[in-house]
Amino acid sequence: MFKDLSPNLKSSITRSITQTFEQYMSDIEWSEEKFSIDDFIASWREYITTKALWYSKIPDDMKLDPDFHEDLAKRINEVIARVLGEPPSEEQIVAIQMMQEQLNTHYEYDCKAEAVYVETLLKNHLEM
Structure with missing residues (x-):
């Protein structure tokens, strides 16, 4: 059923899953x-x-x-797997490493979205 939706609607649903998952995390x-x-x-x-x-x-x-809910559950799992599987960028790694050295911290991060969280956290600590 999910596949029968318009491309714009599927894209909006995917974006909402991504944004909500990243915010929840x-x-x-x-x-x-x-x-x-x-x-x-x-x-x-x-x-x-x-x-x-x-x-x-x-x-x-x-x-x-129920078929639509099953399709949504599959899509949610796919989106979560994609978010968790996207590696941090080189720029993120360098920026986080520099801030961690300044702050003497050791936050771990496994994906790009988690790196955004850690980078924001470290920036906030530096601004205090």
């Missing part, structure tokens, strides 16, 4: 121990029902269809 400080798929899905559900403009464009009968 930032909220839990990228802690694997704090991660809960149920909590993430709840925050994504809140986002799509209160802020996403695309949500109202999906017919109600489709929203209630």
